[in-house]
Amino acid sequence: MLQLPKSPPKVTMRLSLEEAYEECRQITAKYSKTFYLGTRLMSEAKRRAIWAIYVWCRRTDELVDGPDAKQTTPETLDLWEARLEAIFAGHPQDELDSTLTDTLQRFPLEIQPFRDMIEGQRMDLYRSRYETFEELKLYCYRVAGTVGLMSEGVMGINRAASTAPWAEGPYHPTQEAIALGIANQLTNILRDVGEDARRGRIYLPLEDLALFDYTERDLLEGVIDERWQALMQFQIQRARKYYLQAEEGISALSPDARLPVWAATILYSNILTEIERNQYDVFNQRAYVPSWRKALCLPVAWLRAQAL
Ligand SMILES: CC(C)=CCC/C(C)=C/CC/C(C)=C/CC/C(C)=C/[C@@H]1[C@@H](COP(=O)(O)OP(=O)(O)O)[C@]1(C)CC/C=C(\C)CC/C=C(\C)CCC=C(C)C
């Protein structure tokens, strides 16, 4: 790990904290309609915190996935990690970092999930294949399950439900929060199979390909047949199991967080339904949920958020 100087250099900020949060809002709105919609349903304090986290995650992902990714080396990620430590030590390096430093003063966030996410991006630097689902699951935890842990700190838990005399203590739906991140990432992977293949990447576990007698070459050539359809059905079923696990934890979240999390969960999981509608063709078309169908999800999310 690179060391930061003992007394960090003084940084001149161009924007006020207010303006920096506004920039985070705009970045979230630009890059993720689904998550942005979710945050619009939260209280002001929570949504600002999620925008700050979103921007840090997006910047981390851009290091290995963005337009300048070719220049990224393991040392770039070491420096990014040193910068993360500085954010947590109260020494942000720019305005966007300063929103995260501010968020840390308002919500109980641990540094470890942020470190784990950098580790996940590191995997993208040296890996383009996963032999087993166990290996892929670790990757999914690192790049997405960690987001569940970060968000859980902001969303908060429903204390009323855990003050019953027989409760052993507050129940933290930590595994469920991780499960939602994994479910989202598996969905991402299925939607982007074609795009990733064109970059020489295969995230689907090779053991699963073998199980359905489908080869790497078939995948790189975009072959769609009964083997591919059966393989995709298997993957979709697995992702849905993670959504189901996550759903059990949503009622343990504080009441004002349930609607946004339900909305984001239903919207994101609907990408799987779109993949099915497209007959599993993820090579020539990108599965997306049309706006009118997104609108239909909201009343369903509202109803589910009312149930304890
Ligand atoms: C108990 C319980 C269920 C609690 C809820 C916990 C919770 C809110 C979990 C949310 C989990 C979540 C939103 C995970 C995000 C997963 C994700 C999309 C990860 C993205 C990686 C994908 O990489 P890839 O390169 O394959 O894809 P792209 O083509 O580049 O998109 C990431 C890009 C890593 C970085 C993650 C983000 C930028 C998203 C961060 C999102 C938030 C902070 C918003 C969460 C807010 C709501 C309303 C759910």
Ligand SMILES: [Mn+2]
């Ligand atoms: Mn990415």
